[in-house]
Amino acid sequence: MLRVTPQRQAILALINRSNVHWDAEELARELVQSGQAVGIATVYRGLSALEGAGLIASVQLGDRKRYERIDKSHHDHLVCTECGSLEEFVQPEIERLQAQVAEEKGFRMLNHQLLLFGICYACDNHDSNQDLDKGKKI
């Protein structure tokens, strides 16, 4: 049922090629620049389909949804509210405790999302830099 199209291949390739956390608009812009423009609606549908197929993963950040490549290992995110950057981390013990909580509550956990909001090292140590004020807030 899920068809392989040039548009989806382009989207998938771009996401798998880097550690960037893309949102639909950024991805569409990048595809235009690389000469393989894809309609914005198709980008949204493609991202949704690829996520459904387990080929990419997503992080819901406020009103925006960002997509990233799939790692071998699940990870969570540190979100800098100054510059919008996402940093990844892995903490197996947290994962284990989450599963344990769900188990205790009779809750069949399918998924989870852990976001730590705050100021990243770079922003915390260079906040005299006025340029950073232009960074997107979350």
Added chain:
Amino acid sequence: MLRVTPQRQAILALINRSNVHWDAEELARELVQSGQAVGIATVYRGLSALEGAGLIASVQLGDRKRYERIDKSHHDHLVCTECGSLEEFVQPEIERLQAQVAEEKGFRMLNHQLLLFGICYACDNHDSNQDLDKGKKI
């Protein structure tokens, strides 16, 4: 600067009166029914102001933001993707490990959000009930 108005008192009272996780629309509807109608824009501003003042808390769920009363203790949420219900839980060890991760990364954590998505006990054991299909998906 933050003024006390009947509208905000009504909003605060409603949220503090129950364990319900309200969103702006639901709250506005409830206020209309209780005879103290408040403009939808005022509800949004009131919720934001009350959260800023530390009188209520919020959980960002997909595209919607829900508000809840402040407990003595921080808690996280189990989100049922079948019926949309929110269940709360506390796991101090997870909290501690989060702080430790941030510390190690040189990240100044200000806040966090942990959501466990899945099927709650009620939905998991009564999914033959067709009515549940009408439940709002997250």
Added chain:
DNA sequence: ATGCTAATGATAGTCATTATCACTATCAGT
């Protein structure tokens, strides 16, 4: 009581995402 200014509320606007729809492309079965 008075005035400064925050708050209200009706409504218009914003913005990310989804639906629509005519058309195109994939792919399974011949």
Added chain:
DNA sequence: ACTGATAGTGATAATGACTATCATTAGCAT
């Protein structure tokens, strides 16, 4: 390879949650 069923595309309209605007109202510091 041909072809039909149907999934995908893309331009654009629609949706829906939230925010801005602005004239008017109302806390609250003095």
